[in-house]
Amino acid sequence: MSEKTSTELATAEHHGEEPLFPLPPHRHRLTDTDPRAARRAERQVATMFVLSALLVVAFVAVYVGVDVRSTLNLGPFGVVNASNLLLGLTMGGAILLIGIGAIHWAKKLMSDEEIVDERHPLGSPKEDQDAALEAFQTGVAESGFVERKIVRRSLIGALLLFPVPLIVFLKDMGPTDVNVLRETLWKKGDRILVDITLQPLRPEDLNVGTLVSASPEGLNEVQELEHTQNARAKASIILVRMKPEEIRSQQGDNWDYQGILAFSKICTHVGCPIALYQQRTHHLLCPCHQSTFDLSDSGNVVFGPAARQMPQLPITVDEEGYLVAADGFQQPVGPSFWERG
Amino acid sequence: MSVIVKEAGRAISRADERAPISSLLKANLRKVFPDHWSFMLGEIALYSFIILLLTGVYLTIWFKPSMTEVVYNGSYAPLVGIKMSEAYASALDLSFDVRGGLLLRQIHHWAALFFMAAMVVHMFRIFFTGAFRKPRELNWVIGGSMFLIVLLEGFAGYSLPDDLLSGVGVRIVAGIIEAVPIVGTYLMFFIFGGQFPGNDFIPRLYTFHVLLVPGILLALIGLHLILIFYHKHTQYPGPGRSNTNVVGFPLFPVYVAKAGGFFFVVFGVTALMGGLVSINPIWAYGPYVPDQVTAGSQPDWYIGFLDGMLRAMPNWEWEDFLGRTWSWNIFIPGAVMPGILVGLLLAYPFIEAWVTGDKREHHLLERPRNNPTRTGIGVAAIVFYGILVINGANDLIAITFNLSINQLIWFTRIAIFIAPPLAFLATRRFCLGLQRRDREKLLHGRESGQILRLPHGEFIEIHTPISDDEKAVILSKEDYPVVAAPPATDENGVRTPGLRAKRWRARLSRAYFGDNIQKPTPAEIEAAAHHSHEEHDHEVEELHAGGKEVPAVLGPDSH
Ligand code: HEM
Ligand code: FES
Numbered sequence: 001m002s003e004k005t006s007t008e009l010a011t012a013e014h015h016g017e018e019p020l021f022p023l024p025p026h027r028h029r030l031t032d033t034d035p036r037a038a039r040r041a042e043r044q045v046a047t048m049f050v051l052s053a054l055l056v057v058a059f060v061a062v063y064v065g066v067d068v069r070s071t072l073n074l075g076p077f078g079v080v081n082a083s084n085l086l087l088g089l090t091m092g093g094a095i096l097l098i099g100i101g102a103i104h105w106a107k108k109l110m111s112d113e114e115i116v117d118e119r120h121p122l123g124s125p126k127e128d129q130d131a132a133l134e135a136f137q138t139g140v141a142e143s144g145f146v147e148r149k150i151v152r153r154s155l156i157g158a159l160l161l162f163p164v165p166l167i168v169f170l171k172d173m174g175p176t177d178v179n180v181l182r183e184t185l186w187k188k189g190d191r192i193l194v195d196i197t198l199q200p201l202r203p204e205d206l207n208v209g210t211l212v213s214a215s216p217e218g219l220n221e222v223q224e225l226e227h228t229q230n231a232r233a234k235a236s237i238i239l240v241r242m243k244p245e246e247i248r249s250q251q252g253d254n255w256d257y258q259g260i261l262a263f264s265k266i267c268t269h270v271g272c273p274i275a276l277y278q279q280r281t282h283h284l285l286c287p288c289h290q291s292t293f294d295l296s297d298s299g300n301v302v303f304g305p306a307a308r309q310m311p312q313l314p315i316t317v318d319e320e321g322y323l324v325a326a327d328g329f330q331q332p333v334g335p336s337f338w339e340r341g
Numbered sequence: 342m343s344v345i346v347k348e349a350g351r352a353i354s355r356a357d358e359r360a361p362i363s364s365l366l367k368a369n370l371r372k373v374f375p376d377h378w379s380f381m382l383g384e385i386a387l388y389s390f391i392i393l394l395l396t397g398v399y400l401t402i403w404f405k406p407s408m409t410e411v412v413y414n415g416s417y418a419p420l421v422g423i424k425m426s427e428a429y430a431s432a433l434d435l436s437f438d439v440r441g442g443l444l445l446r447q448i449h450h451w452a453a454l455f456f457m458a459a460m461v462v463h464m465f466r467i468f469f470t471g472a473f474r475k476p477r478e479l480n481w482v483i484g485g486s487m488f489l490i491v492l493l494e495g496f497a498g499y500s501l502p503d504d505l506l507s508g509v510g511v512r513i514v515a516g517i518i519e520a521v522p523i524v525g526t527y528l529m530f531f532i533f534g535g536q537f538p539g540n541d542f543i544p545r546l547y548t549f550h551v552l553l554v555p556g557i558l559l560a561l562i563g564l565h566l567i568l569i570f571y572h573k574h575t576q577y578p579g580p581g582r583s584n585t586n587v588v589g590f591p592l593f594p595v596y597v598a599k600a601g602g603f604f605f606v607v608f609g610v611t612a613l614m615g616g617l618v619s620i621n622p623i624w625a626y627g628p629y630v631p632d633q634v635t636a637g638s639q640p641d642w643y644i645g646f647l648d649g650m651l652r653a654m655p656n657w658e659w660e661d662f663l664g665r666t667w668s669w670n671i672f673i674p675g676a677v678m679p680g681i682l683v684g685l686l687l688a689y690p691f692i693e694a695w696v697t698g699d700k701r702e703h704h705l706l707e708r709p710r711n712n713p714t715r716t717g718i719g720v721a722a723i724v725f726y727g728i729l730v731i732n733g734a735n736d737l738i739a740i741t742f743n744l745s746i747n748q749l750i751w752f753t754r755i756a757i758f759i760a761p762p763l764a765f766l767a768t769r770r771f772c773l774g775l776q777r778r779d780r781e782k783l784l785h786g787r788e789s790g791q792i793l794r795l796p797h798g799e800f801i802e803i804h805t806p807i808s809d810d811e812k813a814v815i816l817s818k819e820d821y822p823v824v825a826a827p828p829a830t831d832e833n834g835v836r837t838p839g840l841r842a843k844r845w846r847a848r849l850s851r852a853y854f855g856d857n858i859q860k861p862t863p864a865e866i867e868a869a870a871h872h873s874h875e876e877h878d879h880e881v882e883e884l885h886a887g888g889k890e891v892p893a894v895l896g897p898d899s900h
Contacts, residue, residue, distance in 0.1 A: 096613065100605075
């Protein structure tokens with residue numbers, strides 16, 4: 001590069017209207033100059049297209065011939081669904097080969113000489129802009145939109161109100177009684193049923209250090225009746241047992257029963273169910289965002305993004321010696337909400 | 342061959358009698374598209390969307406968007422006899438009893454992940470090369486909106502099968518909605534048709550996922566592409582390239598073959614992934630039950646940053662004097678921060694244009710180093726996002742590396758304020774260093790690695806002139822002037838209108854361009870070239886005059 005050119009080009013201190021240097025000359029590929037190379041490329045492309053077609057046939061054969069439930073043992077990769085694997089391989093292979101073939105064709109056999117297009121300023125020509133403005137002004141004048149104030153204002157008013165029905169329709173998307181969030185199924189005397197077995201529980205069934213998930217009796221019936229899991233989403237609880245002297249505080253006097261404490265299972269952060277309990281520290285750890293609650297200390301938050309203690313359920317035993325709720329929850333369970341108070 | 346051409350010609354003229362297709366073809370068949378690997382990122386996103394539409398329609402044939410409780414009786418033995426929603430049962434049927442159903446599900450899910458990944462990297466490309474500058478600001482806004490919409494769409498799709506993993510995600514979203522001040526509880530009731538989980542959510546989400554959002558996306562993608570066509574593609578600087586031309590290959594045949602072929606490549610790879618790599622094995626999680634949770638559950642990666650923010654936030658909650666609950670601990674990371682981030686993202690082109698005061702069209706891409714502040718902002722944003730994603734998996738990290746969660750969260754809480762500014766400063770310096778090097782290269786050529794020993798014993802390194810290609814690239818740099826703040830009052834003592842904004846602009850302008858290394862002026866280049874010639878000639882003269890030996894040239898490999 002001679003010094004003269006670079007000086008000249010650097011002078012083009014503008015906005016790149018002219019290319020700084022000319023387009024480099026086109027370099028020929030092997031396939032441009034050697035007909036044998038071109039024919040080889042042609043064969044490669046055609047082979048890929050033919051293979052693709054064959055794979056489609058294979059796909060149909062797999063679809064018809066391989067049972068959906070059949071499996072293949074791939075050793076270190078484990079046991080896989082044979083139908084899925086073979087369908088994926090044949091379909092994916094068939095499609096991929098069309099793509100690779102086409103790109104190979106473009107790269108080897110189509111012209112790779114770069115061509116240049118000019119850009120033009122994007123705006124419309126001045127006379128078009130003027131004409132457009134004029135057409136608009138004529139239209140406005142003919143409509144009388146400017147002079148006829150009453151028409152204009154009433155139209156704007158009507159248009160502003162026109163979407164109202166569309167919004168009003170949405171009102172019935174859901175009920176609006178917030179108080180349902182304060183209630184759970186639990187009430188005085190409800191037996192505590194262990195999850196899965198659904199058996200009532202006696203204090204002796206619980207060892208110190210264990211955590212048990214439980215729900216109120218009658219939950220399944222309510223669920224059948226309502227056809228929703230709403231009651232379950234609020235009523236589920238955990239029971240833990242610690243030595244009575246380890247309980248430093250709780251949310252009400254004698255809400256435990258001989259060291260057995262019941263808490264809501266629903267995290268007060270954004271509502272994940274929690275069942276990770278560390279026996280030594282009495283910490284309950286939420287798997288979602290790691291809020292940690294100290295169950296020996298009223299279920300207060302010791303760490304994490306949750307702001308509220310885990311609501312405690314007062315418990316006792318009934319005449320037959322089964323654990324029951326001594327009362328319902330005294331505060332709403334689950335995440336905070338605006339009206340919670 | 343000639344038969345093909347003749348037949349095509351005839352078809353075109355028949356069509357032309359009904360619609361002016363020839364004019365359209367004439368204008369566009371040989372339209373030029375520049376070539377660069379980074380221009381394929383948007384294509385991957387587009388093709389993934391097409392794959393999603395295609396496979397999604399097939400999924401709708403078998404998927405039943407219903408929360409009605411059924412007892413499972415299909416071929417997946419471990420779940421037989423268990424109560425679950427019809428949605429989950431039908432997703433199981435798709436996976437185990439419909440031939441190719443699992444493949445369709447897995448292709449759909451892989452395509453969704455590729456879609457998001459391609460969009461994100463595509464956005465990086467646009468940002469770091471300044472491709473969002475005038476006249477393409479609107480396309481940046483469209484793209485940014487699509488990013489947000491696809492994020493929601495992906496979350497919706499992920500939640501449809503009503504498995505335990507995605508159900509917990511929905512529970513979290515319900516909790517976030519509840520935390521919105523004033524209207525939160527009602528919003529939650531409206532969306533879920535009452536309390537969580539209710540029976541309405543999956544069917545409503547389904548309409549959202551298969552009709553509403555794809556429709557909006559289709560319209561936005563159409564607009565995005567029309568604008569690209571209309572603006573013509575940007576190009577990287579280089580020889581023969583300028584702001585007023587576009588250099589590359591014609592749409593037909595090269596791009597039809599390359600881009601069309603690339604669609605098949607993306608589709609083929611996605612289908613192979615669907616066949617080879619399991620994704621979202623819903624049967625392993627079980628049906629959603631609100632009192633159960635899987636430990637170590639993770640959302641799809643693109644939701645991770647939200648989860649990371651939720652985890653890092655301190656537990657601030659107020660109860661005001663009316664007994665209203667302000668859940669800052671959830672509302673800030675769950676809604677305020679995402680809102681601010683998206684707002685900044687969409688507004689960026691306008692902010693930068695305001696700072697530079699640049700109203701010209703830009704069709705030549707800017708090298709990231711030539712706008713160090715923008716590049717720094719981009720890297721800082723990536724670091725910010727990265728910290729949140731990592732924090733979203735802090736439980737897994739704690740277990741894997743045997744660290745305490747508390748330490749990790751404190752690390753995040755501090756790093757989120759310190760690391761992005763540090764990344765910004767480091768990137769900015771690095772860019773300025775590259776600019777300095779570019780300037781050196783233009784003036785003195787490239788360090789050749791060859792050492793020359795002069796007769797009087799001094800060693801100098803031989804600089805070889807750089808190629809035209811490289812010069813063209815380096816000289817594409819545009820030096821923006823720093824905008825000065827106007828005086829507080831004009832000569833008549835009248836206060837300058839909008840003084841505050843103008844001062845801010847001057848400050849930002851200095852931050853953007855104050856440290857930029859000016860590209861050498863033509864005079865400087867000339868002087869440098871002259872100088873080196875003279876020096877060289879001088880030395881050679883001296884050597885001859887002294888009759889000394891020609892100095893040894895020590896190449897990098899000559900010892
Ligand atoms: C535009 C972007 C789209 C994204 C990001 C997306 C994402 C997803 C994801 C992640 C899933 C979960 C798949 C799984 O079970 O692992 C899903 C499910 C589903 N999607 Fe999409 N999707 C999109 C478009 C569509 C379209 C256009 C349709 C239909 C017209 C559709 C129909 C479905 C159906 C029926 C399911 C549930 C089937 C099942 O999970 O088994 N999707 N989607
Ligand atoms: S839901 Fe428990 S910490 Fe977030």
